[in-house]
Amino acid sequence: xxxxxxxxxxxxxxxxxxxKLNIEGFEVTAAxxxxxxxxxxxxxxxxxxxxxxxxxxxxxxxxxDKKSDFxxxxxxxxSDSGISYLATIKSISKAKTVAVIFGKDIDPLIKASEDSIIxxxxxxxxPTPLRAQIDGVKSWAVLTR
Amino acid sequence: MGCVDEMNYEILLPNSSFKxxxxxxxxxxxxxxxxxxxxxxxxxxxxxxxxIPIAVDNDYIIMPxxxxxxxxxxxxxxxxxxxxxxxxxxxxDF
Numbered sequence: 554x555x556x557x558x559x560x561x562x563x564x565x566x567x568x569x570x571x572x573k574l575n576i577e578g579f580e581v582t583a584a585x586x587x588x589x590x591x592x593x594x595x596x597x598x599x600x601x602x603x604x605x606x607x608x609x610x611x612x613x614x615x616x617x618d619k620k621s622d623f624x625x626x627x628x629x630x631x632s633d634s635g636i637s638y639l640a641t642i643k644s645i646s647k648a649k650t651v652a653v654i655f656g657k658d659i660d661p662l663i664k665a666s667e668d669s670i671i672x673x674x675x676x677x678x679x680p681t682p683l684r685a686q687i688d689g690v691k692s693w694a695v696l697t698r
Numbered sequence: 699m700g701c702v703d704e705m706n707y708e709i710l711l712p713n714s715s716f717k718x719x720x721x722x723x724x725x726x727x728x729x730x731x732x733x734x735x736x737x738x739x740x741x742x743x744x745x746x747x748x749x750i751p752i753a754v755d756n757d758y759i760i761m762p763x764x765x766x767x768x769x770x771x772x773x774x775x776x777x778x779x780x781x782x783x784x785x786x787x788x789x790x791d792f
Binding site: 556589609610613616617632633638640 | 747765768
């Protein structure tokens with residue numbers, strides 16, 4: 554689940570996580586605003602990594618209306634808006650939530666996400682610090698068991 | 699699904715955190731209802747940290763509205779039907 558893609562690491566990290574999830578056999582859906590989805594689709598035109606995309610607000614509506622739900626939800630957070638989306642997902646979905654926190658000022662965001670699994674790094678343009686945190690998780694599938 | 703952008707809204711508090719918007723509503727209005735995240739209003743699903751305060755003032759709804767790019771806003775939206783729904787307690791199951 555992605556908000557505004559104003560920080561370049563978001564798209565790169567989303568595709569990186571999607572690849573890891575695909576390897577573990579997950580079917581990956583990306584939800585985001587128009588700009589975030591457009592960046593993903595332009596980066597993965599043949600949908601090797603992202604199998605399905607949804608508008609972020611329609612995705613929330615589909616979960617509330619019980620038309621859709623997920624086992625795991627990665628919420629990309631670099632601002633207070635991301636915290637609101639994380640709280641919403643925690644409230645409406647059965648998914649285990651993973652807060653993927655990045656940007657310059659990550660400490661308040663980490664604090665506000667304490668009841669989720671947290672992947673966090675100070676990262677704006679260079680996804681390497683965030684990638685290192687993602688690589689620290691050996692399996693996402695165990696979270697769904 | 700509806701779009702708040704198409705409504706005749708007034709912004710009471712722009713570009714703030716969700717907490718600032720929730721506090722603004724609680725501080726400035728008397729008739730307040732608390733709803734869960736995902737609550738449907740004006741054909742939109744509310745995003746935020748529950749319980750989300752919504753105020754009713756005459757024929758207006760005052761609510762927080764989160765935009766992924768721009769933070770949270772407090773909006774004042776005319777909505778007789780929604781006001782009636784709150785006052786009658788017919789807000790659905792949540």
